[in-house]
Amino acid sequence: MTTRYAALLRGINVGGARKVPMAELRTLLEGLGLDAVRTHLQSGQAAFTSGRGDEQSLAAELARAVEEHFGFPVDVIVRDHAYLRAVAEACPFPAADLEARQLHVTYFSAPADEERFAPVDRAAYLPEEFRLGDRALYLYAPDGLGRSKLAEQLARPRLTEGLVATTRNWNTVVKLVELTAPAA
Known part of the structure; x- marks a missing residue:
């Protein structure tokens, strides 16, 4: 198969x-x-x-x-x-209502639990937000990734230690689902 x-x-x-x-x-x-x-x-x-x-x-x-x-x-x-389809479908943010530059997914090489990110003061970064999924982190950054202070914080080595992490914008997340779809 x-x-x-x-x-x-x-x-x-x-x-x-x-x-x-x-x-x-x-x-x-x-x-x-x-x-x-x-x-x-x-x-x-x-x-x-x-x-x-x-x-x-x-x-x-x-x-x-x-x-x-x-x-x-x-x-x-x-x-x-x-x-990849499950990650897109499980997005906790209203992807259809956001610009692709506002929504990102960080894919991890292994699961990352909430405890790893407990030191992040989420309220200090509002309106930016993140949520964890299965081997993925969803980031809402209304001004884009390049201006996101929360993205900087989440990329710190102590939070991702022992993991490979790579981030893609929402357009790419959707395109990956399309590119990997089984041939009809």
Whole structure:
């Protein structure tokens, strides 16, 4: 049985550093035996089909291949279509009423419980808010991620210690669901 996945590469093609051309990434993934490979934007999303492995083993394989090919380490999170769809459907904020730049999802490599984020004084950042999901954090930032003080706080190493974390705006969250949808 084959499954449709998305790979989220963290911190590539930002500010001219750690360049990973998407055409090269597609070729690399196809060379690993992955099928129906597609990429989205330059910020590190690829969708593919595989009949082997699981999310963790595929993420490790892709991270090794990217480092060997491009010469620098890149954290990779792999999630299947069902998970990506569930994240979009479970959004605790009114996504349809917000601009994509106002709503973000941070995908984590493992579950992050509320206790980890207990030190964050949520009231101090209002109207910005965050909510935890399963291996995901939803962030509402009305002025966008670039101006978000809460996003800065949530990205502090002590809050994400031991986790790979990568954030995508709502348009990308929705696009990942589309890209990983099983062929009709």
